[in-house]
Amino acid sequence: MAVSRREFMKLSGAGAIALLFGDQFRAFEVIAQEKGLDTKIVHTVCQVCSGGCAMKAYVRDGRLVELRGNPDDQISRGILCVKGISAIQWLYDPDRIKFPMKRTNPQKGIGVDPQFIRISWDEAYATIAQKFNEYKEKFGPESIAFIMRPQNFAQRLAKAIGTPNYISHHNTCYTTQEVVWGATVTGKGKPWTQDYANAKYILSFGWDMPGKAKNMQTQNFLAAIDKGAKVTVLDPRYTPTASKADLWIPIKPGTDLAFALAMINVIITQNLYDKQFVDDFTVGFDEVKEFIKPYTPQWASKITEVPAQTIEKVAKDFATMKPAIVATHKRDAAGPNYANSWRLAHAQVILMGLVGTIDRLGGHIMERMPKFPSLDSVYPAPPYPKPKAARVDGMEKFPLLLKTGKGSFSTFHRAVLEGKPYPIKAALVRKHNVFAFPDAPSMVEALKKLEFMVVLDIHPSEMIQLADIVLPDHHFLEGSAIVGRQYFGLYPQVAIQQPVIKPLYETRGFRSIIPELGRAMGLGDYFKDVSPGGYDEACLKAIGTSMEELKKSPNGLWGEAKPFVPTKEFNTPSKKIELYASEFKKYGYDPLPAWKEKKVKPSKEYPLYFVTTRPPVFIHSTLQNLEYNIQIYPENLCYINTETAKKLGVKDGDYVMVESPVNKIKVKAKVTEGIRPDTVCVDHGFGHWSKGMTKAYGKGSNEGDLIPAQSTQEMLDANDPSMSENMNDLCVRVYKA
Amino acid sequence: MAKRYAMVIDLRRCVGCNACTVACKQEWPDKIPPGEFRTKIKEIESGKYPNVKMVYRRTACMHCADAPCVKACPVEPIKASRKTPEGITIVDEKLCIQCGACVEACPYKVRYLNTDNKINDKADSCNFCYPRLQKGEKPACTINCVGKVFTFGEINDPEVQKKLKLAKPLKPEFKTKPSVYYIPFGTRKWDTI
Ligand code: SF4
Ligand code: SF4
Ligand code: SF4
Numbered sequence: 019m020a021v022s023r024r025e026f027m028k029l030s031g032a033g034a035i036a037l038l039f040g041d042q043f044r045a046f047e048v049i050a051q052e053k054g055l056d057t058k059i060v061h062t063v064c065q066v067c068s069g070g071c072a073m074k075a076y077v078r079d080g081r082l083v084e085l086r087g088n089p090d091d092q093i094s095r096g097i098l099c100v101k102g103i104s105a106i107q108w109l110y111d112p113d114r115i116k117f118p119m120k121r122t123n124p125q126k127g128i129g130v131d132p133q134f135i136r137i138s139w140d141e142a143y144a145t146i147a148q149k150f151n152e153y154k155e156k157f158g159p160e161s162i163a164f165i166m167r168p169q170n171f172a173q174r175l176a177k178a179i180g181t182p183n184y185i186s187h188h189n190t191c192y193t194t195q196e197v198v199w200g201a202t203v204t205g206k207g208k209p210w211t212q213d214y215a216n217a218k219y220i221l222s223f224g225w226d227m228p229g230k231a232k233n234m235q236t237q238n239f240l241a242a243i244d245k246g247a248k249v250t251v252l253d254p255r256y257t258p259t260a261s262k263a264d265l266w267i268p269i270k271p272g273t274d275l276a277f278a279l280a281m282i283n284v285i286i287t288q289n290l291y292d293k294q295f296v297d298d299f300t301v302g303f304d305e306v307k308e309f310i311k312p313y314t315p316q317w318a319s320k321i322t323e324v325p326a327q328t329i330e331k332v333a334k335d336f337a338t339m340k341p342a343i344v345a346t347h348k349r350d351a352a353g354p355n356y357a358n359s360w361r362l363a364h365a366q367v368i369l370m371g372l373v374g375t376i377d378r379l380g381g382h383i384m385e386r387m388p389k390f391p392s393l394d395s396v397y398p399a400p401p402y403p404k405p406k407a408a409r410v411d412g413m414e415k416f417p418l419l420l421k422t423g424k425g426s427f428s429t430f431h432r433a434v435l436e437g438k439p440y441p442i443k444a445a446l447v448r449k450h451n452v453f454a455f456p457d458a459p460s461m462v463e464a465l466k467k468l469e470f471m472v473v474l475d476i477h478p479s480e481m482i483q484l485a486d487i488v489l490p491d492h493h494f495l496e497g498s499a500i501v502g503r504q505y506f507g508l509y510p511q512v513a514i515q516q517p518v519i520k521p522l523y524e525t526r527g528f529r530s531i532i533p534e535l536g537r538a539m540g541l542g543d544y545f546k547d548v549s550p551g552g553y554d555e556a557c558l559k560a561i562g563t564s565m566e567e568l569k570k571s572p573n574g575l576w577g578e579a580k581p582f583v584p585t586k587e588f589n590t591p592s593k594k595i596e597l598y599a600s601e602f603k604k605y606g607y608d609p610l611p612a613w614k615e616k617k618v619k620p621s622k623e624y625p626l627y628f629v630t631t632r633p634p635v636f637i638h639s640t641l642q643n644l645e646y647n648i649q650i651y652p653e654n655l656c657y658i659n660t661e662t663a664k665k666l667g668v669k670d671g672d673y674v675m676v677e678s679p680v681n682k683i684k685v686k687a688k689v690t691e692g693i694r695p696d697t698v699c700v701d702h703g704f705g706h707w708s709k710g711m712t713k714a715y716g717k718g719s720n721e722g723d724l725i726p727a728q729s730t731q732e733m734l735d736a737n738d739p740s741m742s743e744n745m746n747d748l749c750v751r752v753y754k755a
Numbered sequence: 756m757a758k759r760y761a762m763v764i765d766l767r768r769c770v771g772c773n774a775c776t777v778a779c780k781q782e783w784p785d786k787i788p789p790g791e792f793r794t795k796i797k798e799i800e801s802g803k804y805p806n807v808k809m810v811y812r813r814t815a816c817m818h819c820a821d822a823p824c825v826k827a828c829p830v831e832p833i834k835a836s837r838k839t840p841e842g843i844t845i846v847d848e849k850l851c852i853q854c855g856a857c858v859e860a861c862p863y864k865v866r867y868l869n870t871d872n873k874i875n876d877k878a879d880s881c882n883f884c885y886p887r888l889q890k891g892e893k894p895a896c897t898i899n900c901v902g903k904v905f906t907f908g909e910i911n912d913p914e915v916q917k918k919l920k921l922a923k924p925l926k927p928e929f930k931t932k933p934s935v936y937y938i939p940f941g942t943r944k945w946d947t948i
Contacts, residue, residue: 085899086898087899097899097900099899100772100773100899102899103774103899104777107781233901236770236902237901240768240902256807256809258771258809258811262770268804268805634771635777645789647777649792651773661804691807692800692807693804
């Protein structure tokens with residue numbers, strides 16, 4: 019709807035309000051135009067979480083004043099979540115890192131002032147180049163580690179230096195699911211598009227994305243309920259998701275696998291599976307049929323403490339209310355929480371294979387991304403030196419995980435501390451913090467031991483406090499990129515990310531920093547002509563568009579809506595969904611998800627199960643320094659059942675100690691009926707000790723301190739292909755502080 | 756005649772994320788002191804484990820037609836706490852004498868007076884984003900709600916009317932004629948103040 023100037027004048031006042039209410043997006047633009055205000059709308063993409071919601075930024079007189087979802091985006095559909103809108107506070111947070119800095123205090127540690135002083139970008143690059151080259155010379159390239167998510171520019175720099183140590187956090191997050199979906203369905207990783215909106219039955223194994231306000235998942239989940247979908251939630255805690263469910267089953271922590279196995283048993287023995295789909299698109303059904311015999315609902319009932327009839331009913335509903343979806347995201351019950359979580363992920367694939375909702379509407383949808391060329395094909399590189407050493411995190415011993423390019427930050431720190439198999443001297447770190455990794459205190463010790471650490475970030479995080487050189491990254495609202503619709507794409511669509519304001523400080527974009535650093539190190543041959551803009555342009559050219567065109571596009575998006583075409587071939591050795599996983603067999607893992615218990619059970623000393631959650635106003639430890647968000651949720655809570663609290667003499671709002679075999683933390687008790695009496699739940703992401711984070715500093719405690727770290731050998735002994743960190747596989751005791 | 760507005764909040768859909776709370780604080784950085792809120796989510800738990808139920812309720816000024824806060828305001832002849840022609844309750848900071856009578860009088864406990872801060876030391880509560888309404892915009896809290904909880908508009912708007920059929924005011928026994936209505940979540944308890 020367009021309103022001409024004359025019409026607008028006529029309608030000004032209350033009339034205009036009524037008229038314009040129908041079209042809230044238009045209203046802002048019209049008013050801005052009509053009043054000649056310097057208001058513009060910039061299309062960009064949210065980068066707070068990996069969701070990638072396309073957003074509209076309203077900029078008035080050079081200042082970002084409001085963010086909204088882009089209505090034509092498959093992911094955001096005109097709405098942003100609480101974290102997305104909070105990006106305004108983040109952008110304008112005066113605590114941000116404003117220029118490159120170097121440390122002048124050689125002491126490092128918690129509470130130690132690094133005494134940073136401002137330096138130029140040139141000095142920063144020169145120092146890093148000199149140091150990195152020195153370590154490479156003296157201790158070999160493997161003495162330099164990259165600690166960051168897989169990213170093609172940085173991966174090239176690591177390869178050019180010749181270090182195998184490109185480390186990331188993922189085995190504390192979702193490698194369980196990544197590896198299982200890769201081996202049985204996708205050949206790469208977990209598909210992130212989950213079509214809840216078209217599902218008729220939603221079964222959550224500890225999935226609580228609505229409780230985290232995950233935008234596309236929450237909108238689609240509620241849309242399904244609108245259309246009459248039934249929802250069952252298995253979770254030891256009564257989550258916001260459970261509050262919307264038809265049935266909440268407070269399952270015993272770590273026993274979801276038994277529940278899933280019994281469901282498979284019911285669906286097969288009662289012939290409820292989708293025979294056509296199983297015949298056409300899966301292999302291994304006969305093996306599953308044989309394997310599943312002992313796993314009856316009666317058997318599972320003893321383990322899960324859920325009545326057999328309930329398990330049977332859920333199985334029947336799941337198989338008959340079509341399409342049915344297993345709701346699962348990252349660190350839920352199928353995440354790396356328990357020693358048996360990867361098996362649960364496999365059982366979930368089998369469940370969805372049996373009812374035919376893998377790459378079918380109402381199910382988990384394989385990636386539908388436009389094909390972008392690789393960095394190497396756009397900018398061919400000279401041959402890379404061959405790494406001479408094995409990785410320090412031990413990931414080569416997990417070949418299926420290695421394929422995903424993800425790493426193990428949690429075993430890295432032990433390798434650093436022990437100096438084995440060889441010493442790590444230097445690191446380049448981005449967007450990783452010491453929080454919520456197992457045994458966080460010894461992680462700090464390990465990072466202190468590094469002789470030279472370069473940290474790129476936006477906020478002065480704890481990692482920054484341990485850095486020797488600090489490089490300030492652009493905030494995403496100051497940067498450029500092109501972003502696919504991985505988190506919800508039923509058809510290929512690309513969104514443009516562009517600066518909504520000029521960078522506020524002397525920051526640079528990550529993808530510009532890496533080539534500049536490479537050149538400073540004398541590795542210019544690998545970065546000849548390499549630029550983020552050039553690469554993005556090449557990607558867009560490959561799909562028949564350009565930056566120019568995207569910038570001019572009325573909605574900042576590329577890609578026409580297309581009807582959904584279900585996949586007929588899957589990316590496995592048999593080209594089918596492998597219910598029986600030949601890849602697991604090949605590498606010596608269980609090809610079927612046989613029942614295994616979680617590792618740690620309650621004892622006299624540690625009588626309570628431990629689970630975690632996080633408040634929707636933060637993303638893990640990020641965003642905690644936002645003034646308004648931390649006012650809303652000023653510290654983390656320990657959820658305790660009313661009866662348990664009574665026995666412990668704890669009242670709502672009291673401080674309690676939560677103690678595990680490795681550590682203890684002090685947190686505020688939240689007494690509730692919404693949790694199992696044998697379980698406590700603690701919010702994750704709190705306990706900032708960096709004084710640079712003036713708003714988050716000293717708020718709450720870090721629950722990562724409670725989690726014992728595993729060695730690579732322990733992980734190998736578990737014979738878990740995903741190198742999972744078992745983040746919730748511990749028990750605790752709780753007492754009044 | 757001036758427009759009258761109504762807000763309908765669907766309790767069946769709210770996930771308690773407080774995006775509305777953040778949006779409000781971001782809209783009014785120069786009006787809402789640290790630790791104070793014009794709107795916030797109240798979590799209302801009922802029942803015993805394992806038959807527990809939860810309601811997340813956005814709670815802010817109800818924009819009562821018969822507003823106790825207005826009656827209580829001692830400033831004359833123009834009250835500091837008063838109604839606009841559209842039925843919106845506002846605090847006129849220039850007139851507010853910080854007596855706190857309105858805060859005491861509000862039965863919904865949604866107004867605060869915080870004299871100990873540098874941002875705003877006068878009485879304050881939600882004003883339905885009055886300046887946004889004048890520009891043809893909706894209130895800031897309603898824009899980015901993943902639950903699509905809010906219906907806001909002129910009271911005769913068909914969309915508003917449709918929702919109003921399912922909705923009730925909070926604590927009608929206060930008899931203040933609120934402009935904010937709630938669609939209950941089944942029979943769950945939702946009306947705790
Ligand atoms: S933004 Fe919506 S879903 Fe989130 S708390 Fe507010 S009303 Fe509820
Ligand atoms: S809710 Fe309270 S502040 Fe709002 S109009 Fe009613 S009495 Fe006044
Ligand atoms: S209407 Fe405006 S002032 Fe009132 S709660 Fe919503 S955002 Fe805050």
